Amino acid sequence: MPRLARTAISRETWLFWIVAVLVLGAGLGLRDPWPADEPRFALVARQMVDSGDWLFPHRGGELYSDKPPLFMWLQAAAYTVIGNWRVAFLLPSLLAALGTLWCVIDLGRRLWTRRVGLYAGWAVLLALQFTWQAKKAQIDPLVVFWITLANYGLLRHVLTTRSDPGPNWSMWALGWAAAGFGTISKGVGAIALLMLVPAGIAAVRGWPVRLYATHPRFWLGPLAFVAACGVWLVPMLVAALGNGSPDYRTYMDDILLRQTAKRYAASWHHAQPAWYFLEVMATMWLPTALALPWAVPAWRRRLRRVDPRYLLPLAWWLLVLVFFTIPSGKRDMYILPALPMAALALAPLLPGLLRRVWPRRLALGFAAALGGVALVAGLTMWFGDPGFERHLVAQRGLENEALALAGLLVAIGAWGVASVLWFGRRRPIAALVSTLAGLWVLFGLIGAPLLNDSSSARGLMVAVGRRIGADAELGLVAWREQHLLMADRAVAEFGFKRPFDEQMRRGLAWQAQRPASRWLLVQDAAMVDCIDRRHAQALGNANRRSWWLLPGAATAACADAMLTPTAPPSAASDDDGDADDGG
Template sequence: MLNTRASREFWLLALMALLVLGTGLGLRDPWPSDEPRFALVAKQMVDSGDWLFPHRGTELYSDKPPMLMWWQASLYSVFGNWRVAFLLPSLLAALGTLACVYDLGRRLWTRRVGVYAAWALLFAVHFSFQAKKAQIDPLVVLFITLANYGLLRHLLCGPAWRWWWLGWFAAGLGVITKGVGVIALLMIVPAALASLLGWPRVRLHVRDWRFWLGPLAFVLATLLWLLPMAWTALSSGSTEYRAYLDDILFRQTAKRYAQSWDHHQPWWYFLATMPSMWVPAILALPWAIPAWWRRLRRRDPRYLLLLGWWLLIVLFFSIPHGKRDVYILPALPMFCLALAPLLPGLLRRRDVQWLLGAFTALLALALLVAGIGMLAGDPGFERRLMGQRGVGTHVTAALGWAGIAMGSWGVIGLLACGRRRFHLAAASILAGVWVTYGLIGYPLLNDSSSARGLMQQVGQRIGPDAELGLVAWKEQNLLMADRPAATFGFKRRWYRQLHDARTWQAQQPQRRWLLVQEDAVLGCIDRNAAERVGVANRRGWWLVPAPAFGGVCRPSAAELARIAREQGQDEDEQ
């Protein structure tokens, strides 16, 4: 009977995870700011056959290691569909993270604790939101969580040397996914403290020679990519490859951490981020803190390792000036795992249930107000949405009805679940939001958000035999183009791109067109002879034929300052 119940609970969790995280797969193209960049790099890997040195257009892309792009390119080779391949790594990584948390909770405590930990993680807004995006973060969270899984299996359930080695190896994979993968190894710090203080159950076994195979496994994982990449870059004699090597190994890792040049935030930024992004699990924190303290006083090393690592991650990312909410996402699985043993008792408390009910009611009310506002509210809101996103009234109306439907679903959930089960109402409305977002939001917003609609319009306007060049372009423009498009650099200043594009166009003026971002349309372009084709991603775009040019394209001081400012903002998005 217990086995049957355990099986039902596990499969309910698995099916709900697939529903919440997987709904919408294949219904949209990559959306900015990061998704088109990675998908474009992966597509160029497949097209060129060069998987070692990623390219964005004609330039090498050295901002991030290529692990995610490898996954996307590999899955495209299997499924042959970019709409599936670009999002599937995030889905698989999120499911893998949930599996690690579930099994770790089962082994450190009980099967029931593992189920609670996975449910808390699944419905944490930060986790679900990132799992439905094709960014590097879900993948690095998987490798960091897998590293924690292996280390904890050894430190708390061991000795288990194979899991110890796997933990170090997974941390190395995290490094070549996104340099911060090394933070998984901070788990050893509270473990060492517990061992020195003589706490039960935890031992490092430093004197055993097998301990030192862990760092070797870490180095081996990092060399899987670093060794062939560095060897090729150094032996080729190419200055471009050498610059790629220097940038990705030094500027984008240690220098980016020590001298952050973007996303500047105060030291307490994450103290504000976690309460807003980790709901609803974080709502239990006021009751969890004293309970954790009592267990730490009883010298329970499970809480010391999990909570100590969480605090170390927050401290680590609070030191540099540059901060983003996704930086501490890897700490969320261990937070949910530390919280899970307390949840059965906390959910029986009336005050906890009322807090969850208030959260659900506020979310439902916000959705209802937003939906009604889109349908019958301030028309200026609709105009702003149409102007910034390039969507029509049919989209805003459909989004309005979707908001009303989700808010109504939340109200029904509150009434149906009752005051003793408001946690089910919270899970219900969150599931409804993510499913509606995938089934309705994806198709409605795809053309404008992905630039597919814009690029289709451009292709129809210039005809099938014309050639297209891109100036001040974004990754989604090249990715969604219906033909091979000429580019003139990506990070180069826009007026220099425009100069080279004009030269290229002049070679065959009758059949070559330029698609130029509105901010890069200088005074040398006659706007009356050009054509404004639309708005995508809050940017206007112009089709420029050869006769529209007149005079020398030299930006004025004001235009130069504006271009530098706009291009600097685009670089900050990356």
């Protein structure tokens, strides 16, 4: 490669990584965990650090069996190194997202060229769903990384390239091990191994794909998978089977059966129609998805040329789509692991596509629409009282932040419109990148801190601590994880899975023991008729729920409700780690 071309590629590479770090990292350390999933994972990780028990995840006194612990291990390890929970709870997602981008870029470089690798990276980074999930402390960014790393290793082994001219057994083992780590992050991590299905079929049909199935080293892969899973499974099974408590047997049965096979075969949440993921890809993968109408016929032509570099990622994408379409329960992030391979297959086509008139017009139009909608929405909030603003205020308790939120939308919209005007029709892709980068950076640096108190329950719990005083005791009824996480003191709670009326009876019995110094924080849905609301303190809405603070005087008439013996206070549990309850 000529020196000038190498210099240009180097500049483009540095530009990509600078933008990626800014987009994905903006806001790190500026907010607390937001529901639904973030507080429960952060709470589990904090208890690992506090208790020293990292093998069995707990929330308070109960075992947490909805998800394997690897993600929480990483959060706890990040805190152990950094000492700041606001950074530590988001750091695994950030590093996983950057790792996913590296895998895609390097694989594109090895299969095609350095520039194709960068196009693949941009196609992933600009997709709305990828960046949105990468800026959240959920398990999905980590699972996407493990699955992409597994595909990276498997493809480097089965495809013959100049950098990998023959079998690459270290990559083969890496691919299987990454699938194993994906499995102990979230059970679906093993779907990376579906890549072997089209690879095997292609090899049998004479495509230039090699599995080397008769070679003795072939079994390094399955052994690496078992070893990776065994990092958690073996000590967990030994400890659970050796413990006499039925709680540990229940934990083992729940996490190995109910949360995996049973959940897949008979989903109990998030029912969606069969075409749901087609809608998700058409919308949440924008603007990358805008290239698909031109990419599909181009892919067909390349498959006719018997090019496995397209066949394997595309066939795997299709298999993943079918896999997640079969069960009735579907969530938008389930299809996210397919995005990197879709972007990899799309990347070699992008240089040609982006020279065409209509793809360029769509890119510029998307940027203009994004900036225009944000600007109009912000101005409408600033000068008027639109229905969507009233809804936000009512549901999220944003009375004090509404004007600032309007200003943020105006800033995002103005940046987008300015980007479109500055770059114009001559550089529509630059306008698109600038608009999206501005959106994510402004949201991270301004929007996240602005919404933090109402979204994380920090504002609610600070108000509770201030009202009851430093020496008072606090009990939680019908609570969510963020309340236990954000509390400024040790709190009593009366079960998470228990019905609200049972929690309330236990809470009333606990408060009656010291009515002068004990308070109850109660969700409106759990309030009972015997409570004297003249003495109760309404805290308003937070996380789409109404909350009350009850002193002993408000519950003095509730003696008849204290029929259930007081149980020792324990910490929270949850009915479903994937339930997006919003608060």
